[in-house]
Amino acid sequence: MSYKIRDISFAERGERSVKWAEMHMPVLMRIRREFSADKPLKGIKIAACMHVTKETAVLMETLQEGGAEIWLSASNPLSTQDDVAAYLVRKGIHVFAWRGETEDEYYSAIKTVLSGHRDITMDDGGDLTVMAARIGINAIGGTEETTTGVIRIKALEREGILRYPVIAVNNAETKWEFDNVHGTGQSALDGILRATNVLIAGKTVVVAGFGHVGRGIAMRARGLGARVVITEVDPIRALKAVMDGFSVMKMIEAAKIGDIFITATGNKDVITEEHIMEMKDGAILANAGHFDVEVSVRDLEKIATSKTDLRENLTEYTLPNGKRVYLIAKGRLVNLVAAEGHPSEVMDMSFADQALAVRYLLSRKLDPGVHELPREIDARVAYLKLESMGISIDSLSDEQKKYLESWMI
Incomplete structure (x- = not known):
């Protein structure tokens, strides 16, 4: 195990925080059970640059259950929860993050998680993807969590230096209509x-x-x-x-x-x-x-x-x-x-989108560039969230579907 964190002895406290988050992230936990059974990420190496919080830990463990090897750095020098970083290292995830990184340490950590062969990049803000473009990494695909990151990665695409497909997870309705607004x-x-x-x-x-x-x-x-x-x-x-x-x-x-x-x-x-x-x-x-x-x-x-x-x-x-x-x-x-980031309940949807986006990238060959998360994945996350809340909704009949596809009254 290679890692660089504040203090490995914080792991027990971090575990308690992560278990609390798991209780409030039922959609992602359901996807974890699917990943554990099917192993859709077996043998895949993921380079991730995200806020190292208890909610991110639930995502990282879900990806790990799917068979992935994960290298994680922080997407902000001051956002890392050091106890969570320690817990993830104990769980076998390569973490290079601690609260209070200098600017040089921050970018060095990102470079470290990108070193060697990486199949998938997972980004929050674009710093990882920008560095990958600069050093010539050609992954299977990547994901981006934020509005700022999507803007930067589209700029890479326009300049012709984005070498692989990136899914703009931020643009999924179950992300930005809930994470961005309510979170x-x-x-x-x-x-x-x-x-x-x-x-x-x-x-x-x-x-x-x-x-x-x-x-x-x-x-x-x-x-x-x-x-x-x-x-x-x-x-x-x-x-x-x-x-x-x-x-x-x-x-x-x-x-x-x-x-x-x-x-x-x-x-x-x-x-x-x-x-x-x-x-x-x-x-x-x-x-x-x-x-x-x-x-x-x-x-x-x-x-x-x-x-x-x-x-x-x-x-x-x-x-x-x-x-x-x-x-x-x-x-x-x-x-x-100054706080702990978004509540677990809203990150449940954003990180479900992330996990399913990685599986989607591995299931087909996409051209280099920025891609939207398919509507059916977005809708499935919403359905699972409603189900976890004990809420049922109506469905269209065949006649109603036919009506909506026709110009006739």
Whole structure:
């Protein structure tokens, strides 16, 4: 076994966390039973770059039960749950991840999991796939978990340097309609509350971006009693926000009235010096996008006259005008750095999609490029989730199917 983690003695605590997640991930556990019986991944080597959480552990063990050998690195330097990493090593998975990696250590770990022959890549954010493209790895196929990652991998495809097929798991409805909306909506607010313990009710929360993630955050913030302001660059999304009852304005105007700012755009420099200098004394900044570039930490570091770590995951910056702003989790993913990531129940569907996507890749030969998860796999995950909740739904009769396929009334 080759691995690099914080401390192998944390494994017992990690096992307890993983067992708790398994109780709340019935769809993935059902797929694990199928994989255990059929061994569809026998002899396959998987290079994975994902947040090393208890939910990810349930996926890794499912893939292992299917016959795969797994090499796992973190997709964020601060998101690894060290006890889970230790547990996975005890289970025979090659883990190269620990909380608090330097940038060099982070990329070195990704390079390590890619070294040697790898049949499948499994990515969360695109760093693994980008490195695979740069060093010329030609796998059977890969998967991508996030919106940011899909955008980056499509860029690789356009430039002609994506050498193998990648399934955009993020685009499955059972992923982005639940993971992105309900998962991030809850877990981002959870991270802010753990880092600050402030009251949300009565505050003005500014959400940058009204995609699936931003919509989920806005809904949850409003549910906690906040006045919610949306900033957007897309006119259609801005209009959706207005029709959903949210205030919409430019960030430079929102900066003057916001108490808590949450970025969810996937872009860089969403909050910069220009905005920060307009903010109230005591404004709180958090990022729910994949990379730490949405809130310009560079600008904060440049203009601040002093900087103090007040609490775990909360840093106070004093500005030249005497006001103070507070950055959560160093500008990295607030839900995974300051909290535990998405609830197990929602990752149940996302990771069921991942497991079935790997089996699908191995069952047929796809051309290099970005591919969607087949609708029948997406629908099956939804059916299994409903079944696990004790919910039954109607089905179409043959006559109804025929009617829907005809132009006749």
